[in-house]
Amino acid sequence: MAEPVAFTAMALDAALGWPAWLYRRIGHPVGAFARVIDAGARRWNKPHGTPNMRRIGGAATLVLVMGFAGAGAWVSELIAAYILGSYSWLATAILVFPAIAQRSLLDHVRLVLVALENGDLERARCAVANIVGRDTAELDEAAVSRAAIESLAESFCDGVVAPLIWLALLGLPGIWAFKALSTADSLIGHIEEPWRDFGWAAAKCDDLANWLPARIAGALICLGGGGGWRIMHRDRGKHASPNAGWPEAAMAGALGITLAGPISYDGVRYERPVIGQGLQAGARHLRKAIGIYVRACALLWIIAGVSAWPG
Numbered sequence: 599m600a601e602p603v604a605f606t607a608m609a610l611d612a613a614l615g616w617p618a619w620l621y622r623r624i625g626h627p628v629g630a631f632a633r634v635i636d637a638g639a640r641r642w643n644k645p646h647g648t649p650n651m652r653r654i655g656g657a658a659t660l661v662l663v664m665g666f667a668g669a670g671a672w673v674s675e676l677i678a679a680y681i682l683g684s685y686s687w688l689a690t691a692i693l694v695f696p697a698i699a700q701r702s703l704l705d706h707v708r709l710v711l712v713a714l715e716n717g718d719l720e721r722a723r724c725a726v727a728n729i730v731g732r733d734t735a736e737l738d739e740a741a742v743s744r745a746a747i748e749s750l751a752e753s754f755c756d757g758v759v760a761p762l763i764w765l766a767l768l769g770l771p772g773i774w775a776f777k778a779l780s781t782a783d784s785l786i787g788h789i790e791e792p793w794r795d796f797g798w799a800a801a802k803c804d805d806l807a808n809w810l811p812a813r814i815a816g817a818l819i820c821l822g823g824g825g826g827w828r829i830m831h832r833d834r835g836k837h838a839s840p841n842a843g844w845p846e847a848a849m850a851g852a853l854g855i856t857l858a859g860p861i862s863y864d865g866v867r868y869e870r871p872v873i874g875q876g877l878q879a880g881a882r883h884l885r886k887a888i889g890i891y892v893r894a895c896a897l898l899w900i901i902a903g904v905s906a907w908p909g
Contacts (some may be wrong), residue, residue, distance in 0.1 A: 600834075601690075601906065602687075602691075602699070602902070602903065602906035603687050603688030603690050603691045603694060603765070603906075604691075604694070604762055604765055604902040604905070604906070605899065605903050605906055606688065606691035606832075607691045607692075607695040607698060607700060607765075608695070608700060608895075608898065608902060609692035610691065610692065610695040610898055611695045611696075611698045611699075611701050611850070612700060612701055614701070615701035615702055615705065616696055616701075616702060623748040626696065626891075627667075627696055627697075627777070628777065628778075629773070630666075631663050631666075631667060631680070631777070631778045631781040631782070632781060632785060634659070634662060634663040634666055635663055635685055635782050635786060636658055636785075637779065638655065638656075638658065638659025638662060638663070638879075639659065639796060640784065642654075642655020642656070642658065642659065642796065643655060643656070643792060643793075643796040645792065647697075648776055649795045650795075651797050652795035652796045653795045653799065654794065655703040655796060656786065656796035656797055656798060656799050656800060657798075659796075660779065660782055660799050660800050661741065663778045663779075663781070663782055663881070664775045664778045664779055664782075665775075665779035667774040667775050667777060668771040668772070668774060668775035668778075669771070670774065671693065671770040671771040671773070671774040671775075672770070672771045674689075674693055674770070675689075675690060675693070675704050675769070675770045675771070678690060678693075679764075690769075690770050692697075694765060694770060694773055696882070697761050697765075697774060697776075697777045698758060698761055699716070699753065699757030699758060699772045699878050700757070700758050700895055702757075703729075703750065703753050703754070703757055703758070703891075704791060704888070704891065706725070706728055706729050707729065707746050707749070707750050707884070707887075707888060707891075708888065709725040709728075710722050710725040710726045710729075710742065710743075710746040710884065711727050711746070711881060711884050711888065712887055714739060714742065714743065714880050714881040715883065715885075718834075719738070719739060719742070722739070722742045723735065723737055723742060723832060724879070726742050726746050726749075727886045729745075729746070729749045729753070730745045730748075730749050731863065732861050732862060732863055733863060733864070733865065734863040736862075739880060739881065740878040740879055740880060742824035742878050743780070743879040743881055743883060743884045744855075744856075744857055744858075744859075744878075745882065746884050746887075747849060747853070747855075747879055747884055747887045748846055748849075748857050748858070749772075750849070750887055750888070750891055751815075751819060751842075751846045751848065751887070751891075752842045752843040752845055752846060753841070753844045753851040754815050754818075754819065754845055754891055754894060755808060755811050755812050755815035755816075755841065756792045756804075756808055756811070757780075758779055758815075758895065759771050759811045759813075759814055759815040759818070759898070760776060760807065760808050760811035760812075761776055761777060761779070762854050762898060762902070763773060763810060763811050764807070765813070766778040766905075776807055779800065779803055779804055779807055780804060780844065782797075782799055782800040782804075783797075783800045783803075784803035785800075786894065787800040787801035787804055788801075789801075790863075795867075805839070805840050805841060807858055809840070809841060810839040810846060811841075811894070812841035812842065812843075812844040812864040813844055815844065815848075815894075816830050816834070816844035816845045816847070816848040817848070817892075818894040818897050818898065819849050819852060819890060819894050820847040820848050820851070820852060821893075821894070821897060822852075822890045822891070822892075822893035822894035822896075822897060823848070823849070823852025823853070823890040823893075824852065825851060825852050826847075826848045826849065826850070826851030826852035826853075827848075827851065827869075828851060829846045829847050829850055829851025829874050829875070830844060830846070830848040831847075831849040831874075832847070833871075833873045833874060834847045835849075836858065836870075836871040836872075837858065837870075837873065839869070843873065846858065846873055847873050847874065849887060849890065850873050850874025850875075851874060852890055853874075853876075853879075853883050853886055853887060853890075854874075854875075854876040855874055855876050855877050855878065855879050855883050856872050856873065856874045856875060856876060856877070856878065856879070857872070857873045857874050857879065858870045858871060858872055858873040858874075859871075859872045894895055
């Protein structure tokens with residue numbers, strides 16, 4: 599039989615997450631990736647460098663951090679196999695679960711919901727600021743709810759579905775190399791300066807790595823929400839990202855609400871097309887979105903369990 603690595607890792611993440619006491623003592627593996635990326639940026643993202651040189655430096659940084667992550671995972675797997683033999687799959691599951699953001703995402707979004715349902719808009723703004731990059735100080739309840747729902751849908755793809763797919767494709771090195779890529783994209787994969795050229799490789803590779811996961815995530819959200827297929831196919835191309843539009847449009851369709859629209863970053867307003875149709879988002883829609891997310895994760899549990907069932 600296939601060892602239930604993915605199923606066990608998801609169960610560990612659901613039960614434990616990444617405990618705060620452990621984070622305080624040793625941080626999280628992505629912190630090491632961030633330090634490698636920061637070192638590469640200091641070395642190769644010089645203001646006086648040409649755009650091509652900054653692109654090459656960014657690509658080199660990406661290769662370094664993904665190689666560091668993949669090689670570390672590969673060596674860890676070899677050590678586990680040598681020490682534990684046929685039980686090494688359990689060690690692999692333990693090494694996999696920190697790369698899955700299933701529990702962390704749910705916990706962060708629930709903080710936004712609790713604040714909104716308690717009528718504490720300021721606290722809700724602070725909570726949503728921890729999961730989105732947009733300006734949050736002036737957001738009303740609808741905008742806070744919309745931001746949380748969008749983040750929940752998009753992060754379901756790159757924080758849950760994509761890591762599991764890369765685990766299935768390339769094993770432990772694959773999931774951690776993807777996690778390094780995702781970290782690089784979140785830190786430097788922006789069109790704004792000073793990252794436009796340096797982060798180009800990270801942004802393009804992340805788009806490629808999430809192509810299949812985004813479409814699977816959208817389908818799982820539609821299945822978990824009992825609908826949304828029409829809006830997903832109609833509005834998936836309205837997002838600036840070639841991938842994020844799939845799960846966001848699926849969530850908008852399943853909830854019968856509008857997402858996206860105008861947004862501000864660092865005081866600059868950006869016009870974005872509206873995704874979906876129907877009502878403005880509110881706390882009740884955020885609660886429903888969390889339910890859809892949980893059911894979509896449950897579908898992944900079923901897939902992982904069936905794939906490990908004795909043949």
